[in-house]
Amino acid sequence: MGLMPISVRTIEDQMAAALTNFEARPSDISRFTYLSAVHHRHRRLYYKFVRENIVRALPIVYTPTVGDVVATYGLNFQHAESLFISIYDKGHIRDLMHNWTDHDVKAICVTDGGRVLGLGDMGANAMGISMGKMILYTALGAIPPTALMPVCLDVGTDNQSLLQDPLYVGARIPRVRGPEYEELVQEFMEEAVHCYGHDVFIHFEDFATPNALKFLAKYQHDYCCFNDDIQGTGATGLAAFVNVERITGRKLEDTIFVFAGAGSAALGIAQMLVIELETRGLSPEEAVKNIYLVDVNGLITCKSENVPDQAKIFVKDMEPIKELISVVEKLKPSVILGATGVAGIFDEKVLKTMAKNHERPAVFALSNPTSSSECTAEQAYTHTEGRVLFASGSPFPPVVINGKRFTPAQANNCLTFPGIALAAISAKARYLPNSVFSVASHELANNTTQEQLDAGTLFPAMSKAHEVAFNVGVALTEYLFDNHLSNVYPKPDNVCEYVKKTLYEFDYKSSLPATWCYPEEEALPEMKPMPKLKKDNEK
Structure with missing residues (x-):
């Protein structure tokens, strides 16, 4: 039709093109950005690339580059493929979960950014960590990406450099603590099982140590949850x-x-x-x-x-x-x-x-x-x-x-x-x-x-x-x-x-519908002629 080149690229051809583009990038953060673009436009290719090039790709999509991604999250933010729940959404988390594009969620990775790697309190920037974990769920665990939901509980941050950063994507308030914070987490847990079933897997990630220990003790035997x-x-x-x-x-x-x-x-x-x-x-x-x-x-x-x-x-x-x-x-x-x-x-x-x-x-x-x-x-x-x-x-x-x-x-x-x-x-x-x-x-x-x-x-x-x-x-x-x-x-x-x-x-699977054989027409048994229809004025 003239709207595409004449050649056809197999998945192997596309993998070779992706690897060439990946290696041509001058820095790890630019490699991460390139892979993010692939993820946005061609998910299956992305996961196959990470899986089959895991030694080279792991340091880019996970540690240590993910630390740089978190630190510069606002600078590189283009579009969200994750669920942000702020302290202002308290009482309405079910509505937010109903907005999620996939309804058969089986696993959630949730962070509040309280203690990210060795970087400390990173607030809403910590969504980069939840995304990284979900990527490896699929690339290594072969869990379908449509079953996964990365979540950030944005309860503010005490990181002054983020609060003063004009590109910061989160709530510009001091980190909320105490009953209001714990009620938000409780509502999140209750609405997760309400929307996706009591056996939805909830992965806690990068909560500050006291909160991580507290929530694990509180929820471990009542929910299908885990603290990485x-x-x-x-x-x-x-x-x-x-x-x-x-x-x-x-x-x-x-x-x-x-x-x-x-x-x-x-x-x-x-x-x-x-x-x-x-x-x-x-x-x-x-x-x-x-x-x-x-x-x-x-x-x-x-x-x-x-x-x-x-x-x-x-x-x-x-x-x-x-x-x-x-x-x-x-x-x-x-x-x-x-x-x-x-x-x-x-x-x-x-x-x-x-x-x-x-x-x-x-x-x-x-x-x-x-x-x-x-x-x-x-x-x-x-x-x-x-x-x-x-x-x-x-x-x-x-x-x-x-x-x-x-x-x-x-x-x-x-x-x-x-x-x-x-x-x-x-x-x-x-x-x-x-x-x-x-x-x-x-x-x-x-x-x-x-x-x-x-x-x-x-x-x-x-x-x-x-x-x-x-x-x-x-x-x-x-x-x-x-x-x-x-x-x-x-x-x-x-x-x-x-x-x-x-x-x-x-x-790839075939994009064509399944087909199967019917017997040839001449092989069908002889059929009697259709009866003639009577006209309305005939008895």
Whole structure:
């Protein structure tokens, strides 16, 4: 018709064009912008591109570039593909949900932007995080995008730079707290299940630690909900600890752990570790005996003030120690984990002390974005003579020490939360007890090959992230059915095949209607001639 070129591009041709355009962009933020444009005009191509180029695309659509996206959200905002619920919408959330374009929502990722990565309070800009999570639900978990709804509860912000930014997209008011805020969250939960069913999966993301812990305790057993910062991070961290045990042969029961940070991430991992130790037969007192927490004021002891309720089980009856290096020298931990958002606190002294005390020390620098990491991969390998078992929250390039190449593992929640969501949706889970995340941890650990363990790698390769998500999803779906946590009855004969039937198709289907054969006319049986119609005046 002259309105398009004569050539026809297959999906493979379009993938090649997308990759060429992606690589031609001069910066990561411009690559993100290009992919966002693809997402807007050609969703299936977008998800197929991210899925099949996950090693290259993950740092763009997720950490660390998503940190830059959040920081510059107002500058780059063009159109919304998400639901903004402001404090002014209190009492009318159902009306907003009825405005959503897709009515078969099965999963919601909600944030209030209270604590985003290492950036702090980012207000309505945090929608970039909810969008990023939903992208990986589809790209890795193969959950249809029409079943997903990213949400931001805009309750203001205390970030003065945002309030003074003329391009800020959110409410220009101080962050609302107290009863009014909690009533908004309660209304959101009630209207979500009213509009989409009681088994709609609700993923809490980047709430400030006190609120994250409070809402998890309040809603965990009454809604199908999950906090990625606590439970997703906990499951990912425990999987790493299980693999450290497999490599070193040192039982977790006999390992001394130091957690630098007492926020939702550190507490989530520490609590998941306690659950694991208790399932191995330890008493609650024995389970916490070798787990030490360090916050901004030093080691948490009986003399520490303002200790969060969830951290009180880890309080130790000993003299306070202020400096992290002094804690490491005194306790001699074989595992140290950072979730502080403070760059460089695992300095040369800390790393060399870890290496002096243990043949294979384990170091986890989990803070995002990369600029907030407790140490770099190069520092970790260099100061431990290449003996460290290392994992980070953001990706680092390979490191060469004395001619030996080390590939840092990434302790990325994208290895767990897409599979958790897939299982919750497939099984129509009633609620998700902590035991579910323990199952996810062990399944993730089991997806790390022996070859990877022999090389000191603690997690599966990111190129296999979609396979890991499916395996975690199937294992958890099986667990939900077997433990009467599913609203689906009876249990399918083949859970794996049952889950496969729910997955999103990344390739084109035929746009033509289905056709089938009719018998040829001459093959039809001989028919009698139609009777003649009588005229009105005939009897």
